[in-house]
Amino acid sequence: KAGVTQTPRYLIKTRGQQVTLSCSPISGHRSVSWYQQTPGQGLQFLFEYFSETQRNKGNFPGRFSGRQFSNSRSEMNVSTLELGDSALYLCASSLTVTGNTIYFGEGSWLTVV
Amino acid sequence: SQQGEEDPQALSIQEGENATMNCSYKTSINNLQWYRQNSGRGLVHLILIRSNEREKHSGRLRVTLDTSKKSSSLLITASRAADTASYFCATDGAGANSKLTFGKGITLSVRP
Numbered sequence: 745k746a747g748v749t750q751t752p753r754y755l756i757k758t759r760g761q762q763v764t765l766s767c768s769p770i771s772g773h774r775s776v777s778w779y780q781q782t783p784g785q786g787l788q789f790l791f792e793y794f795s796e797t798q799r800n801k802g803n804f805p806g807r808f809s810g811r812q813f814s815n816s817r818s819e820m821n822v823s824t825l826e827l828g829d830s831a832l833y834l835c836a837s838s839l840t841v842t843g844n845t846i847y848f849g850e851g852s853w854l855t856v857v
Numbered sequence: 858s859q860q861g862e863e864d865p866q867a868l869s870i871q872e873g874e875n876a877t878m879n880c881s882y883k884t885s886i887n888n889l890q891w892y893r894q895n896s897g898r899g900l901v902h903l904i905l906i907r908s909n910e911r912e913k914h915s916g917r918l919r920v921t922l923d924t925s926k927k928s929s930s931l932l933i934t935a936s937r938a939a940d941t942a943s944y945f946c947a948t949d950g951a952g953a954n955s956k957l958t959f960g961k962g963i964t965l966s967v968r969p
Contacts, residue, residue, distance in 0.1 A: 789956050789958065832897070843887050843888060843907075845890065845902055845905050846902065846947075
């Protein structure tokens with residue numbers, strides 16, 4: 745069974761640009777969540793989707809958005825990139841919204857220059 | 858804000874020794890999960906312990922949970938150099954809209 749797949753793995757963007765990151769959950773998993781990891785702030789929750797609906801959202805500005813498709817695949821978008829958005833963005837999937845093991849992908853390394 | 862707080866922040870031991878890492882949290886939980894992260898990689902799930910469980914084992918890993926003290930510990934026995942990584946505890950809250958909340962992690966170095 746394939747794990748959580750994130751693309752792209754590495755990318756470099758310029759300030760002011762926007763970026764879209766993609767996540768394919770484990771087959772059968774309907775819950776997808778996103779995290780930002782930086783050395784200073786650690787792992788910060790961005791949002792969680794279940795059955796195409798945003799179920800929970802972290803404390804991030806509106807420049808950060810996401811969506812989930814009917815096949816449970818998810819994308820997150822960051823608009824008007826800032827230097828501080830440089831981070832490892834991790835996607836995780838689980839069977840349902842709570843009480844289950846959550847599996848992470850390898851992440852997408854975003855560098856904003 | 859971080860729900861789980863790991864302790865110590867960094868730990869350095871000799872191969873073959875046991876490593877004990879602690880995690881404390883503030884609010885009621887459904888379960889607590891421990892993860893490992895090798896440098897620059899994703900998080901690898903190690904073990905999940907539910908709020909009605911007190912201890913779980915998986916290979917060389919032993920996790921305990923004390924809900925009265927709101928704390929958990931992860932014990933790695935007979936450590937290996939390959940165990941060198943960052944370890945995170947994450948709590949799955951008890952509310953309807955709970956989310957998995959991570960601590961800042963513990964850096965474990967196992968010297969060969």
